[in-house]
Amino acid sequence: MKRNGLRGENMGERWLFDQLEWNVDFDAACKxxxxxxxxxxxxxxxxxxTVKRMKPVFYAGREKILSNDGHSIVLGGERFESRVISVNLKDSDTVYPFVGTSGxxxxxxxxSISDELFRYWADSVCELALRSASVSFRKAMRGVIGxxxxxxxxxGSVIDWPISQQKPLFALLGNVLEKTGIYLExxxxxxxxxSGSGILYASEKHFESCSLCPRQDCPNRRAPFDSEKFGRDYGEKNE
Known part of the structure; x- marks a missing residue:
C-alpha cells in the first residue's frame, strides 16, 4: 500500500509534514x-x-545554537547535555529538532487487538510505515536545510544523551501533542x-550513533560498534 504527496506547512520556524509519501508493500511485509x-x-x-488508519506525520523546526560550551548546547530556552552533541555541532550554528510518528x-x-500475534503484526506494519515516511521526511528536510x-x-540513542532529554526537546518544539498526537510517558x-525524535544538522562528516552503541542485537543497526570511538573523538584531549 502506498500513499503519495508531500506537503510542508511553514509555520514561522516550524514545519508540519502531514502528507508524506510512504509505502508498506504487502508481500515485502509478509517476508x-x-x-x-x-x-x-x-x-x-x-x-x-492498520494501513487504512495510518497517517504518518512529522513536525520540525529550525533553531540557532545559542551556546556550545563543549559539554552542552542551548537551543531556545532549553539546555541539552551531551559531549557527543556538543563536539559534533562545534562547527554548526543551526539545528533542526523534529518528532514524527506513523500515526x-x-x-x-x-x-485494541487482544491476540498477541495479530497485535505484533499491526505494530510491525506501523514501524514499516514510519521507516518509509522517515525517508520522505529526510528528503524534504534536505531541501529545507539546503x-x-x-x-x-x-x-537515548547517543551514548551520553539520555532519553530524559526528550522533555526539553518536546518543550523546544512546542505543541507536539496538538500537531502530531505524540506524547511522553x-x-x-x-x-x-x-515514533521518533531528534535533531538534524548539516555536516560534511557523516555520523552514525550506532557506532557508539554496544547493543549488538539491534535490528536497526546502521554501523558497527566502535569501542574506541568515544575516547578517540570525544575524550577530554579533544577539548
Missing amino acids: KLHVMEDDRDDFEEIYGE RAAYEYAL SDNINSLAP PSFLMRPVK
Missing part, C-alpha cells in the same frame, strides 16, 4: 515478518485495517510507540 502461507489471510486483514489511529488500533549531507542525533518513552 519481513516471516508470515506463514497459512496465515496470509489473517495477516492481510490486519495489514489492511495515532493505527497505534490505537494495534492496542544540504544533501545531514546527520541525526536522538535522545513519565518514563520519557513516546506514545504512539512507533
